[in-house]
Structure formats: structure tokens, C-alpha cells
Amino acid sequence: MGIRRETIVYEGPGGPFEGVAAWDDATDDRRPGVLVIPNILGQKESDNVVAERLAELGYVAFACDVFGQGKRTERNTPETSKYMDELNADRPLLRGRLEASLAALKALPVVDGDRCAAIGFCFGGKAALDIARFGAGVLAVVSFHGVYDRPDYDSVSPIAAKVLVCHGWNDPLGPPDAVTALGEELTDANADWQIHAYGGAGHAFTDREMEDTGSGFGFNADADRRSWQAMKDLFAEVFG
């Protein structure tokens, strides 16, 4: 029939939350699920479009909400980062909301809960890495221009999820020292990991609405296409 969207309201710490799931309803078969974690602005249409692209690949995708229903911000305002800031200051709270979001994904009748992954963008990339760190029962996580500082709780060891980090080399939020530290962290945790660094790309390289003005932020078509391909390659590994 085509790609179906469904708005899902779900509970969790500080909830309710509201996200959008997408899947191809030509079949009711259970299939792998992919959590899509939004950036600094919160759940929005561009996340739903990502979910639809994943649905076209044969997955059930859920563009989740870790800020709370109605809690969204706009670019370039004094309040752009306010909900993100709260979660950066309370990573265990972020963890609780990610667990609730994964549970909402796995509760969908078309999802095979044993075969899930998580991806995220910017702040959502950090959150995807946290999912690997706290061991939430996913096979893989992908961070697109994420942020690499560790949470203040211990990671599982070994980290069981396969980790793919797609990184813009010019990203001022991820300088070489931070990338090296992430590589060391993942190595210490015995993770199966990859970091793909893209020359000429900065933070938010997947964000078609952010022009690259040379400041280390903005859309980069090559990195966008290559990172999506790398994600597909990893999903082919873990989902078959």
C-alpha cells in the first residue's frame, strides 16, 4: 500500500512524549526496528522524513521524542538549546527517556524486538551512543555528527551494539582529541566500532536546511550520502 505514518504518544520520565512511526504496510510481518533520535530542536518533520526513508528500506522506524510532547524549539533563538541542555545536564534522565522510546518502538506489532537499532543526529547522535553505552538491547547504533562526551554513569562492558560514528572532520564540536578519546573509550569497552571521518564536512552535515557557510556547520552532500550508505551497509550486516 505504501509507507504509513502513525503518531504515537507514550509515557516515560517527564512525559508524555510524542513521536512518529513509519513503515511499509504492504505486509504485517515483523521486521527490524530503527529508533531515530532528533537533534537539538526535538521531534520534527525532517525526522519523520528520515523515518520514511528507513521504512522504504524495509524497516519500521520511529522518530522519537526525548524532550516531551510539544517541547520543540526553533533555530537561532535564545531558547534553541533549552530542552537539550536539560538532558545534557542529566544523562540518566536522557537514558530513561531513550529506554521509554525504545520500548514504544518495540511495542509496535510490526517490529521484531530482537532486531532493532538506533540512529541519531547531533544531540541525537550522542543519545544513540548512550544507547550503546547503557546496553539497551539494540544490535547497532549510528551517530551522525554526534557529540562524544561520555555520560556520568558506567557503560556496559563489552558494549554489545555495533557502533558506527559518522563524523565531519571540520566539526568544531568534535575536534580530533574528542574523536581519539571516543575511539579509546569504545576500544576499552571492547565494542565492535567504526568511525568514518569525512573531509570538508562539519557539524550537521546531514541537515539540508542548514547551509554550509564555512563555519564548521552545515549540509554536505557527499558526507550525507556516504554516511547514509555506511548506515545501510551496517544494517545489512546486522539485519541481513
Added chain:
Amino acid sequence: MGIRRETIVYEGPGGPFEGVAAWDDATDDRRPGVLVIPNILGQKESDNVVAERLAELGYVAFACDVFGQGKRTERNTPETSKYMDELNADRPLLRGRLEASLAALKALPVVDGDRCAAIGFCFGGKAALDIARFGAGVLAVVSFHGVYDRPDYDSVSPIAAKVLVCHGWNDPLGPPDAVTALGEELTDANADWQIHAYGGAGHAFTDREMEDTGSGFGFNADADRRSWQAMKDLFAEVFG
């Protein structure tokens, strides 16, 4: 008809040289050519096998020789690195031999000389990077566990070939500082580049004949498979 191998003897500085080309001779159509540059041991059967795998992908591959006809070494002997050492000490000579090898590839009647690439392993990875640096008329280069020190001649700017560096994170020949320096070099040269770092992998991660004993050297099946896939993805970009 299947994959055909042909031994090619060719001239160049310090020659003659002897390599092996492979292609699918079901057609005589011109197609993209891929230079395969061997590791420290020189031209050998495992390079020919790589050339055959590339031929199966639809390319003409040429496992070249930069040491000279009959100049080959064995592992773990006092002389393992002797021919490599000579070229590391004379990067312009290596350049001349790479140019001769590329010319031999492009001279094959089944090769579209405007659509070529170069890949290499270990020392050959360094040589592939040098091809990008000196601007030899290829669309892409791929370094598998290469070595990243620059030659003593100036690179072209911009570097026109797309560069993919497949790197084992535990490679003692490529510590984080060397990787960062390579990223800076390629950025300064305005290259279109990617570095893919593989956790848990060391130097020679594609080398099925070298067991990984935890010393930072040896075969790693995940990194081998992922790097080959990344190469295929890049070739799909540049060759269509």
C-alpha cells in the same frame, strides 16, 4: 568466458617490472581500470587474487610491481623490507615506478584510461596515497592499512582524486597523531577524502595469511569486509 589473467612485463625507472592483469573477457569493452599496489613483500599471488576479485566487479585490475622483476621477499626474514626500504628512502623513485605502472594499466586495450583508480595495502597504501598526492590522473585512491608519512615533494593542490583511507585503529604504524596529521594534510590540499577507522583492527587487517596475535598486526574479518565494501561504495560513486 570468465576472468582472464595476463602477465605483463613493463619498463620504468629501475625496471623491468612484472605484474598481473585480470579482467572478465566475456567482453572487449573498455571499462574502468584499478591499479593494485602490493605490500612490503612485493607482487605475489594474493595481489593477483585481489585483482581477480576486482575483475569480478567489472573492472580491469592490474596487480603491479614497484620493486622490479624477480625482486620479492618473504615474511619474517632479515631482508623482508629491503626493497620497500629503498623506495621509502627515495619517494620520487617510487613515484616514477607508480607512473610506469599506471601507464601499463592504461595501455591495456580493455581499459578506459579516463576512468582509473588505485588501491594498495600497507606500503602499497602509502603508494596509493602518493598517487593522489602527485596527481597521476586517477579518479580515486584507496589505502588499506597504509602508512601516512608524506613524501618529500609537494602535492598537487587541490588533490583531485577522491581519497578513502581504511585504517585499523590499533595499527602501531598509524597512531592517532599520524591519522590526525593525514586528515590535516588532505584538508589543506582540498581533497575529497574519508578516513574509516576500524576498532579492534591493526595493521595488515586484510591479510588472511597473518594471524592477529594481539600485537597490532594481523587479519581482521570485520575490517576486511567493511573496507572492501567501502571501496566498492566509492567506486560506485566515481565509476557509476
